[in-house]
Amino acid sequence: MASRGRDEDKKRLSEILSIQDLRSVSHSKMDQMAREYYDGGAGDGVTLKDNEAAYDRFIIRPRYLRDVSQCDPSTSLLDHPLTMPLGIAAAAMMKLAHPDGESAVARAAADFGSVVCLSTFSTTSLEDVHKAATTTTSMSGKRPCFLQLYIFQNRETTIKMLNRAMKAGYDAIALTIDSPYIGRRYNEVRNHFKLPSHLKLGNFEENSGVKVGGENLMEDIESKSRKQPDRYDPSLEWDKDIQWLRSVCGNMQIWLKGILTAEDAELALHHGVDGIIVSNHGGRQLDHVPSTLEALPEVVDVIRGRIPVHVDGGIRRGSDVFKAICLGADLCWVGRPILWGLAVAGQDGVRRALDILLEEFELTMKLAGCTHVKQLSRRMLAKRDAMGYQSRL
Numbered sequence: 001m002a003s004r005g006r007d008e009d010k011k012r013l014s015e016i017l018s019i020q021d022l023r024s025v026s027h028s029k030m031d032q033m034a035r036e037y038y039d040g041g042a043g044d045g046v047t048l049k050d051n052e053a054a055y056d057r058f059i060i061r062p063r064y065l066r067d068v069s070q071c072d073p074s075t076s077l078l079d080h081p082l083t084m085p086l087g088i089a090a091a092a093m094m095k096l097a098h099p100d101g102e103s104a105v106a107r108a109a110a111d112f113g114s115v116v117c118l119s120t121f122s123t124t125s126l127e128d129v130h131k132a133a134t135t136t137t138s139m140s141g142k143r144p145c146f147l148q149l150y151i152f153q154n155r156e157t158t159i160k161m162l163n164r165a166m167k168a169g170y171d172a173i174a175l176t177i178d179s180p181y182i183g184r185r186y187n188e189v190r191n192h193f194k195l196p197s198h199l200k201l202g203n204f205e206e207n208s209g210v211k212v213g214g215e216n217l218m219e220d221i222e223s224k225s226r227k228q229p230d231r232y233d234p235s236l237e238w239d240k241d242i243q244w245l246r247s248v249c250g251n252m253q254i255w256l257k258g259i260l261t262a263e264d265a266e267l268a269l270h271h272g273v274d275g276i277i278v279s280n281h282g283g284r285q286l287d288h289v290p291s292t293l294e295a296l297p298e299v300v301d302v303i304r305g306r307i308p309v310h311v312d313g314g315i316r317r318g319s320d321v322f323k324a325i326c327l328g329a330d331l332c333w334v335g336r337p338i339l340w341g342l343a344v345a346g347q348d349g350v351r352r353a354l355d356i357l358l359e360e361f362e363l364t365m366k367l368a369g370c371t372h373v374k375q376l377s378r379r380m381l382a383k384r385d386a387m388g389y390q391s392r393l
């Protein structure tokens with residue numbers, strides 16, 4: 001019976017040709033609360049939509065007659081090989097999409113040759129996910145693994161989690177800096193978002209005081225509720241807290257997730273972080289901030305190759321990955337496409353999402369006249385505006 005279900009999933013997956021197809025099919029697989037939590041954003045969704053729309057404002061300037069019979073889309077991260085410059089972004093509570101949740105995502109990533117960033121609010125323990133993410137049948141050598149971090153007011157909660165991450169073997173922490181409070185998300189309030197009782201947060205004890213959602217979500221969002229005993233620490237500052245984090249992170253690298261300006265990129269460099277992720281949290285935090293693709297160049301220009309710069313938000317096609325790498329990103333992280341794949345067919349659905357992005361990325365490289373990721377540069381893009389297009393960036 002189970003194998004018939006998997007065969008049907010495989011047939012359905014072979015008919016899915018794009019991430020948009022995956023998104024449409026995923027909608028029938030989730031209830032309203034999960035679907036709107038996954039797909040939605042903050043406020044009126046201006047930034048959410050702009051993250052995707054920004055990719056259509058850039059056009060590719062292809063070069064021809066350049067022997068593209070061989071093409072290598074691979075890269076590396078922390079000395080580990082990656083099949084392409086693509087990682088799986090932190091997303092909370094993956095078991096809302098599929099009972100195999102984060103472990104299925106981690107297994108698909110390992111077999112494909114990608115990297116996972118696990119959310120603080122995973123519904124699987126960080127130890128189990130690390131095991132799944134680093135055990136692979138197809139890629140040789142150890143796989144990299146990131147843990148996304150929210151720092152809690154009760155620092156002991158955070159320290160305990162970091163100690164577990166070090167022991168499990170995580171390579172890097174991605175501290176999310178765009179969330180001193182949760183963004184204003186109407187869907188979650190209307191749907192009375194809460195983690196269903198059969199699911200548990202994987203990284204906290206029952207009595208830790210950490211929870212997501214609940215009866216008073218709007219109060220929680222505004223951080224007024226007395227019912228929420230432990231919440232994000234909104235008092236974080238560059239000087240005191242990055243140093244503090246370093247003192248409790250052991251050998252794990254420290255990356256910052258949520259940089260959107262040259263000024264903060266410069267501060268990140270000054271405070272000695274190991275890498276940055278240009279991100280607006282998939283349009284889920286402050287609405288009306290820039291699309292990440294358009295924020296990327298100012299960050300790349302100030303960093304000048306001294307630390308890696310990654311980007312996430314709105315990436316739905318291999319050509320989007322191509323454009324972000326042309327604008328100077330070293331790697332792209334994808335969030336929702338992976339959740340849609342997970343909802344459609346668990347590990348196989350995630351693998352389908354990754355394969356679609358790889359096939360599209362490789363074909364875009366070849367049709368644009370590139371055979372290696374290092375050849376991608378700003379000269380390969382132009383920006384479309386109301387008047388036509390600007391041929392040089």
Ligand SMILES: Cc1cc2nc3c(=O)[nH]c(=O)nc-3n(C[C@H](O)[C@H](O)[C@H](O)COP(=O)(O)O)c2cc1C
Pocket residue numbers: 037038039051089090091092119120121148176257279280281282283284312313314315333334335336337339
């Ligand atoms: C359902 C969902 C849950 C998320 N949970 C987290 C989280 O726990 N921590 C975090 O830093 N970012 C979280 N994010 C943001 C992602 O890490 C990433 O920045 C974003 O999804 C990228 O945009 P994309 O979904 O358009 O690819 C979440 C995103 C989604 C869609």
Ligand SMILES: CCCCCCC(=O)C(=O)O
Pocket residue numbers: 092121182188193212213281284
């Ligand atoms: C109901 C709000 C939970 C927020 C924590 C996870 C997260 O970062 C997200 O974007 O969602």
